[in-house]
Amino acid sequence: MKTTNEIIEVRKQVKAWRKEGLTVAFVPTMGNLHSGHISLITEALQHADRIVASIFVNPMQFGANEDIDSYPRTMQADQEKLAAAGTDLLFTPTSDIIYPKGTDKQSYIEVPNVSEGYCGESRPGHFRGVATVVCKLFNIVQPDVACFGLKDYQQVQVIQTMVEDLSMPIKIIPVATVREASGLALSSRNGYLTEEEKKIAPALSQNIHWLAEKIQHDTDFIGLAKQAASFIDNAGLKTDYIHICHAQTLQPASEDDTELVILAAAHCGKARLIDNLQVHLNKPLTS
Structure with a gap:
């Protein structure tokens, strides 16, 4: 080289x-x-x-x-x-x-x-x-x-x-994102995490996956995202944001969208973690 x-x-x-x-x-x-x-x-x-x-x-x-x-x-x-x-x-x-x-x-x-x-x-x-x-x-x-x-x-x-x-x-x-066995997305800033923080950092990806399951059956995107943020905070992180968006435009998702992405960021000690998950809905949700 x-x-x-x-x-x-x-x-x-x-x-x-x-x-x-x-x-x-x-x-x-x-x-x-x-x-x-x-x-x-x-x-x-x-x-x-x-x-x-x-x-x-x-x-x-x-x-x-x-x-x-x-x-x-x-x-x-x-x-x-x-x-x-x-x-x-x-x-x-x-x-x-x-x-x-x-x-x-x-x-x-x-x-x-x-x-x-x-x-x-x-x-x-x-x-x-x-x-x-x-x-x-x-x-x-x-x-x-x-x-x-x-x-x-x-x-x-x-x-x-x-x-x-x-x-x-x-x-x-x-x-595709490469992850640790815990589910934590690999990042250069993971080096800032202490051993104790590494144990709680996977809460970000865990709650993104929880949210992905919920939105398959529930149209309350804002309410569900608030719940996920609460779970992340209760795990010991500090949520920066968590939103459900249209996968291409990144605008807030509507009930008619089928290709979505969950975008999230949270602070864990000195590290600011970001993560996401693309979600395909089997069919448009109706309230």
């Missing part, structure tokens, strides 16, 4: 692959990799001849009181994992390379509607930062396909919408 922090080197390598008629997949990450990230590489290998990954802790998507300074950096271990998984090229730019004018003078991408509410409300400016850096990385790598984990469901919808709206010739491939 080749590693570079130079944009020109990435473009040179991709251009060489193109001359050979090879296809390229891209997996952007912020490092501190776990098996969920590696599953993205594994999926990418099914769709392209060559794999490019990136590691960049993006300052534009962190808020003023968020954890960018303490965000774990494990570059050597990450390189070993990516190489073992079959990555061909790793791009490791600095903030000065991605934002040479500084983030305050950088052109940015705003994706309306799907970026609003949920994590977009809890973390103002977050999805502007995500869309901007992903757009820039797409322009650098120019992949045929790109893989993103469904644990960040709203993020996937934001990126998919950006790609469609801006006519980018890139296929976005959502990849």
